[in-house]
Amino acid sequence: MTDTTRHTASEMLAILSARQLKEGQVVFAGVGVPLLAATLAQRLRCPGLTILFEGGVIGAFVEPGKLPPSTNDQRCTKRANMVLGSAEVLLLLQRGYVDIGFMGGAQIDKYGNLNSSFIGDSDNPKTRLPGTGGGNDISSLTNMIVAMKHEKRRFVEHVDFITSPGFIRGGKSRAESGLPEGGMFRVITELAVFSFDETSRLMKVLALNPGITRDQVQDNTGFDLIFDDQLGVTEPPTEHELTTLRMLDPDRLFIAG
Amino acid sequence: MTDTTRHTASEMLAILSARQLKEGQVVFAGVGVPLLAATLAQRLRCPGLTILFEGGVIGAFVEPGKLPPSTNDQRCTKRANMVLGSAEVLLLLQRGYVDIGFMGGAQIDKYGNLNSSFIGDSDNPKTRLPGTGGGNDISSLTNMIVAMKHEKRRFVEHVDFITSPGFIRGGKSRAESGLPEGGMFRVITELAVFSFDETSRLMKVLALNPGITRDQVQDNTGFDLIFDDQLGVTEPPTEHELTTLRMLDPDRLFIAG
Amino acid sequence: MVAQDAVQPYKELRQNLARRDRSLREKVVTLEEAASFVRDGASVGIGGSTMSRTPMALIWQLIRARKKELSCSRCIISTDGDLLLGSGVSNHIVSSWFAQGGSDVGKKRLEAKEIDCPFTGEKLLLVPALNPDVALIHVQRCDAYGNAQIDGLQFMDIDLAMAANRVILTTERIVSNDQIRRSPDQTKIPFFCVDAVVEVPFGSAPHECYGVYEPMMNHLETYVKQVNGDPVGGMKKYLDQHVYGLKNWNEFLSLIGIDEIVAASRRGRSIFDD
């Protein structure tokens, strides 16, 4: 028996994110928790989930225990439906064939803008982050799910640098910036599940994770949160979810922390 | 023994055109005599001639007796070095990888402009010709060899419609029209071999075919011809050339007339 | 329904796509059902080129269904274009490739626009995007979802599939999704671009299908003689005898004749010799 009360934050992120995906969707997934969560959804409830990777893969069906270290490795193509060029797979985002973009984040702000470039001043940064990769394309062109650890320094009023745009400055500013489609759909953390207000485009708590209070979420967030009128509580991870997840990542590459 | 004094006009065109190609060149060839002549050159003197077809073929090595009916048939790919998309093979023209473009022509004028669209007024044409295909791209982006039958109605002062540009209105007008590279290199007919004057860009007789006089060429041409100062006489087809050509096209698909 | 030369704005293209059912589902239909997806007046992109991988069975069915005012586009047309125009199904066919500075082609194509390159100042000619209402593409094999594999010459079919607002595939064979997944390198069109799949062996006859059969030249030569000899009467007779009156596509194949089909298949497979 798996003890369902004991799990890591990453396991929580992967399981809650997987629940956001629907059978038959086309998902463009980044490496790490997104790749793992999409694969988990495929094994649990959505055998017809089509996973795309920026390396040039459509319809990935990653093998348990053989998780790729990046989305540009040959393991991403195992039993895939199609292999194609990087520019070509990104054009599918542009054309509108992708339902959901799904990635991790280092820093996010109240409008869902993501920073994976610089902490501090971009001309003289305190810390350099890994950079954009395909993240800007994904967030510019799809409805996004972001899975990330919840810390005050990661959830900030305004990101130091917008690498991947969310709703920019809220309201209609995203469309006015030249991005007519897509936007932030969900943010998943170990504390709560978030969506964005339809009008103001401010981040909003949809549901608290089991045992987490409003105050805990607010205390770990660097801006004032809105809470949904029908604030829910997420279902805890089931045994089936946890065992399947651990079967997929037996070396605990992405679920250790 | 092949009787080298008896051959068709098409055989003459194919053999004289083949002589214009050099070992190691990259040639973009149209269907019919160009394809045949390029293949002939490959078999006679230039095993390292690289032939491209608009259907998406690099390094074709067409089989004797299996000449493709168009440059979009599978026969074009037999023992080729590479198969690729039509837009991609045309981009190689744009990038400058092709030494020679090689095609036939229905009507040509004194500046080497080709018409394969309309005879008469283009809004109400007397005759519709087959259209451009890849011809415009080829002539816009490479140095061109054109092989065609010599008739007065085909060699005109000004073509009724410029489908594939030569030197447009002569002088520097080609570059001024937005085509900085390429232009007409040779025109081959059953009567003579032509080049174009370096300055005026007018068609010029380089060499007369065996037994053909200046007057015969002029009488079959709808504009005043210039003759090169060192006007030559082409070597007649050799037995080896004729037998190889006939071996390539045993059904006389392209060499009958 | 979009006129051939009106460029659809990005937002409209995305919205059209969002309305499509792009879910993973089996899309296998009959030739008759597939033809019903093509509405009168639609802009239709046709895959293949000249005599290669022409979606002939589907064109044949569009003629039988007496479609009207189709506005067609293709790399290079061949007898497919004759039949579309001669049957009255299409009144407009746009064919192949751009033209650059200096030619009169540019003067005829007023929709093209010249700009100065914002980086180098050089003159550039922009050609408007073509997003047909529906694309018809014939492939060697695909699965029931529409993951399609194309061998050999691909022409402009991949761009066509991406550009179109709907895609109908005809295929020599429907194979399992497992078979597709064993050679993902060979997949050229992903299922989510595809709206219908029809299995039609010899679906490109009398044209060729790479690696499967070469063109059926006896049939084509007889056809050309008949139509060139008497453009109106010859075409009417061909349509009556080879298109309208027949029970199904196999009956058309039987008119080509088993001898020619076997010979064309043998030649088709010979591309894989050596």
Add this chain to the structure above:
Amino acid sequence: MVAQDAVQPYKELRQNLARRDRSLREKVVTLEEAASFVRDGASVGIGGSTMSRTPMALIWQLIRARKKELSCSRCIISTDGDLLLGSGVSNHIVSSWFAQGGSDVGKKRLEAKEIDCPFTGEKLLLVPALNPDVALIHVQRCDAYGNAQIDGLQFMDIDLAMAANRVILTTERIVSNDQIRRSPDQTKIPFFCVDAVVEVPFGSAPHECYGVYEPMMNHLETYVKQVNGDPVGGMKKYLDQHVYGLKNWNEFLSLIGIDEIVAASRRGRSIFDD
């Protein structure tokens, strides 16, 4: 020598190409000779992505040859980027992909230009073309002329080969031209784009080469630990022990160790199982 962000006019690109020896000739050279084709200060496009088909042997040789001020570009850099910067060979690496409206990436990339679409009036962001002086690309196989076949993920390597003013290939195996001609579908780079060919088995180690070997993670983890623990000293030690001091590439492979190479090869080939 061209600065990374200066767009070369079309005429200049054509003239550069016209000066290249594009004839059909054998281009097989040693790693040392290939490295000599890369001049100090050159802009260098690097094929593959992250840990896949990285031209590591050639990068290793550029470091040994103490190249200077290379301006590099690649989809996504990994340990290759560390080594290029850490060794002092490169002082500028441009990495991956465009950014669209709204992000701050656009504000940092002043070379990008916004225009209104001449057809629809929509806002478009134009990114300048990148035409590196030289591209370094590792492939599974090619012939002595440079006709190169790539299996599996191709990333941006085809565009890179077309865009560059020179191309150096490293390859797991040089095969006969006959073998290339038996599967022209699989050829991705034609010989006339290629200036030099070097046969280097395991030329992408310790990264992966699709279908041949997976990344050699033990070596990479040891490297990462050493460099993260002491960025300056760790890198110096790695370069001294694994790059500068060695006789040849095989000696580098022997430091990775035969056990890891065999295991990585077994995993690499397993992609073709099922």
